[in-house]
Amino acid sequence: MSEPLLSVNDLRVGFVTEGGLVQAVDGVSFDLAPGEVLAIVGESGSGKSVTAQTIVGLTRSPNTRLDGSIRLGGTELIDADDAQLRRVRGERIAMVFQDPMTSFNPVYRIGNQLVEAIRAHRPEVSETEGRRRAIELLDSVGLSDAERQVNRYPHEFSGGMRQRAMIAMALALEPEVLIADEPTTALDVTIQAQILELLRQLNRERNLATILITHDFGVVAELADRVLVMHDGKIVERGDLDDVFYAAKDAYTRQLLGAVVRLDQAPSLRPSPGAAPLLEVRDLVKHFPVKRGLLFDREVDRVRAVDGVSFSVAQGETLGLVGESGSGKSTLSRTVLQLLAPTSGSVRFEGREIGGLSRRQMRPLRADMQMIFQDPYASLNPRKRIGQIVAEPLRLHRRASGSELRRKVQKLLDRVGLSPAHYDRYPHEFSGGQRQRVGIARALALQPKLIVADEPVSALDVSIRAQITDLLEDLQEELGLTYVFVAHDIGVVRHVSDRIAVMHNGKIVEQGPADQVCEQPSDPYTRALLAAVPVPDPRETRARRGSSAL
Amino acid sequence: MGRFIVRRLLGMVAVLFAVSVLAFLIFNVIPNSDPAQRMAGRNATPQLVASITEEWGFDEPLPQQYLTMMGNILSGDVISYTNRENVDERIVEGVPATFSLCLGAALLWLTFGILFGYLSAVRAGGWLDRVLTVVAVTGISIPVFWLAAVLLNYLSYQAGIFPSGGYVGLTEEPLDWAYHLLLPWLTLAVVQIGFYSRVLRSNMLDAMSEDYVRTARAKGLSERRVMTRHVLRNSLIPIVTLFGLDVGVLLGGTILVEAIFNLNGIGQYAFESLKGLDLPPIMAIVLFGAFFVVLFNALADIAYAYLDPRVKLEDSAQ
Numbered sequence: 001m002s003e004p005l006l007s008v009n010d011l012r013v014g015f016v017t018e019g020g021l022v023q024a025v026d027g028v029s030f031d032l033a034p035g036e037v038l039a040i041v042g043e044s045g046s047g048k049s050v051t052a053q054t055i056v057g058l059t060r061s062p063n064t065r066l067d068g069s070i071r072l073g074g075t076e077l078i079d080a081d082d083a084q085l086r087r088v089r090g091e092r093i094a095m096v097f098q099d100p101m102t103s104f105n106p107v108y109r110i111g112n113q114l115v116e117a118i119r120a121h122r123p124e125v126s127e128t129e130g131r132r133r134a135i136e137l138l139d140s141v142g143l144s145d146a147e148r149q150v151n152r153y154p155h156e157f158s159g160g161m162r163q164r165a166m167i168a169m170a171l172a173l174e175p176e177v178l179i180a181d182e183p184t185t186a187l188d189v190t191i192q193a194q195i196l197e198l199l200r201q202l203n204r205e206r207n208l209a210t211i212l213i214t215h216d217f218g219v220v221a222e223l224a225d226r227v228l229v230m231h232d233g234k235i236v237e238r239g240d241l242d243d244v245f246y247a248a249k250d251a252y253t254r255q256l257l258g259a260v261v262r263l264d265q266a267p268s269l270r271p272s273p274g275a276a277p278l279l280e281v282r283d284l285v286k287h288f289p290v291k292r293g294l295l296f297d298r299e300v301d302r303v304r305a306v307d308g309v310s311f312s313v314a315q316g317e318t319l320g321l322v323g324e325s326g327s328g329k330s331t332l333s334r335t336v337l338q339l340l341a342p343t344s345g346s347v348r349f350e351g352r353e354i355g356g357l358s359r360r361q362m363r364p365l366r367a368d369m370q371m372i373f374q375d376p377y378a379s380l381n382p383r384k385r386i387g388q389i390v391a392e393p394l395r396l397h398r399r400a401s402g403s404e405l406r407r408k409v410q411k412l413l414d415r416v417g418l419s420p421a422h423y424d425r426y427p428h429e430f431s432g433g434q435r436q437r438v439g440i441a442r443a444l445a446l447q448p449k450l451i452v453a454d455e456p457v458s459a460l461d462v463s464i465r466a467q468i469t470d471l472l473e474d475l476q477e478e479l480g481l482t483y484v485f486v487a488h489d490i491g492v493v494r495h496v497s498d499r500i501a502v503m504h505n506g507k508i509v510e511q512g513p514a515d516q517v518c519e520q521p522s523d524p525y526t527r528a529l530l531a532a533v534p535v536p537d538p539r540e541t542r543a544r545r546g547s548s549a550l
Numbered sequence: 551m552g553r554f555i556v557r558r559l560l561g562m563v564a565v566l567f568a569v570s571v572l573a574f575l576i577f578n579v580i581p582n583s584d585p586a587q588r589m590a591g592r593n594a595t596p597q598l599v600a601s602i603t604e605e606w607g608f609d610e611p612l613p614q615q616y617l618t619m620m621g622n623i624l625s626g627d628v629i630s631y632t633n634r635e636n637v638d639e640r641i642v643e644g645v646p647a648t649f650s651l652c653l654g655a656a657l658l659w660l661t662f663g664i665l666f667g668y669l670s671a672v673r674a675g676g677w678l679d680r681v682l683t684v685v686a687v688t689g690i691s692i693p694v695f696w697l698a699a700v701l702l703n704y705l706s707y708q709a710g711i712f713p714s715g716g717y718v719g720l721t722e723e724p725l726d727w728a729y730h731l732l733l734p735w736l737t738l739a740v741v742q743i744g745f746y747s748r749v750l751r752s753n754m755l756d757a758m759s760e761d762y763v764r765t766a767r768a769k770g771l772s773e774r775r776v777m778t779r780h781v782l783r784n785s786l787i788p789i790v791t792l793f794g795l796d797v798g799v800l801l802g803g804t805i806l807v808e809a810i811f812n813l814n815g816i817g818q819y820a821f822e823s824l825k826g827l828d829l830p831p832i833m834a835i836v837l838f839g840a841f842f843v844v845l846f847n848a849l850a851d852i853a854y855a856y857l858d859p860r861v862k863l864e865d866s867a868q
Contacts (some may be wrong), residue, residue: 058768090770099759105765
């Protein structure tokens, strides 16, 4: 093995907080060889991102306690002064971050931000020369028409374009090490596949040593040579890709790998649901007008968010609605629930037409159709107690009051796996998974018939996801619930759904039984979507790549 | 852009109309505001009052009176009830003093507000931040009339460092102009300096935890460049909107400050007219002030769109 490029030894990072010292990274050691891709895998709070950011000193603050050693080609970085660190950042170690949406400054043109990176280290490079270089870089990461893109602002780029530009910026000074911190987590699966291919290509062509931080074993299998698994600030497993995947020694690693929902594993067969449709949607259309005019607005164009969609969901069934961002799946679920007024088309609930009902007419029906939201952090009012949050629908619909209300709420909390003693706690005292349980308890409060779950697990860690989907399945069995399960992750959707509908550009391009859609997809878009899903199985990934190269 | 200007101009006409109607109605419902009674003097005979009412048209229906007054204001023929001088001419005479006061105070408050806010944010938690916080909160809490009185008493009457008031034209004596205006500028700006520095500080602290600031650091930019080009630049955008709205506060402040420092500008004229319940100048000054408030709000929106490329004027005009 060649001399390590980067060598981290017994790294400890602690943060002084009001509640005492939080040891985020607790004795981490690893080497990175030139041209190698090292994946650091872990769930949120495992310390993987803190480790990565500490390498270039981004976690430094008066409240940070650093210990150990970080050597880059013989230079110690842990106690380097600011000027030394600045010379390393961007020049020798470059970073790509998770969310390309927020990682560019919105007020400067993409090109200027690239030029700024170059000129921070090469002040002798002129603006014109820097601009020429920026165009070359954008071109080299596969942005077409780079000449024009260089003058555009970040908000004019799509997520995938922004992440390409971010990688171009990281490459600007030809660094030796690239740290990619969840580089594809915020991207759609088809875009993710493109970015992963770009990273692989860079690693191959430039022999660029890469540290890949991720929570997704599928991404690891696609890209990594070696894997570290982190848990609670420590490395619990390390080894070559195949060793970790097929011969993990550590129990936590095995648990993590076991929790990954795989697209190619068929879910347990469930009894076929009754035939009576609970929800029938026919030719549903939701257009948003684009208005312009000097004094009075005329409609000049329309955004066809939902463009003629039909489906039905039977009593007790789960319909999975899959699509990438912008496919119209969230608009569709809101229009079905009449939270948005449909432009045209029909929505029948228990045989009754509810499209175009007024708010007042809808109110008694609201109890029968509830929603679970994506972000358990944003969808619970931080100033209300858990008990109040779950009780609110019961109070609004005057179903219970006083001690009876409290008893009902405590029963609900118990039902979703929380302790009734949590009644008086606030949302911030809970983890993401527990909060999502609160959201589910709130949705169940009125004993609904239909629950629309909009990305209910995508903000959660892998090991928590399985718990929440299991809970939803148990509740369905017990209470005879009907679900519309909206998600971008076709793996999760397949796991929970009886039937799947795939959305693309406001239309359902394919629908059918879950197994059939996933195994014999008839629509080209569905096939592309399925092919883009990274498989958490290195052997299969290699086989796939080999066959596509032929 | 064209659409934006047309919409804003129409909006401005609507605002000016609403403001003038409101001022006119308020004046007509307050007790003892009958202008004929006031013009006739304390021991007037009913005949005199009647003849004044007749002569000035106070017996006409209110809408008619309103239209007559608006016509007079816009054509420059409007006459004060109390001293019969031409109101528009008086306002024009007051423009240099009032504009000097507003311009200087605004410059002072923006400069020091931004400077203090920036230093506070960069040194957040340190001793400089604490000192500036105390200064800012003190500035916000000081009542303007009290500050003016204290400044006048100590710095002018007792120490004799500053003149006690009055306005000297900029073109006549530039140094004397600034010398006479320094205390009024300070009085008008102090509250806003405190307020703006607090707002900017909190904007900057929010911006510091943005992902793009981390990106800027990861690029290897110097700390100063990260702070100015990325943190400060983005935090100033909301300050522009705030300033557009605060033009009204600025103009309102001139009433008090000009009266105390005897600057003889439009603010002081407004103060005197309010004391005498003199409707024509009140109406004219309200329109004059409202015009600038609306104008500066439109300018702030244009500046906002320029500073933040994500904002399009077409959208913000709706």
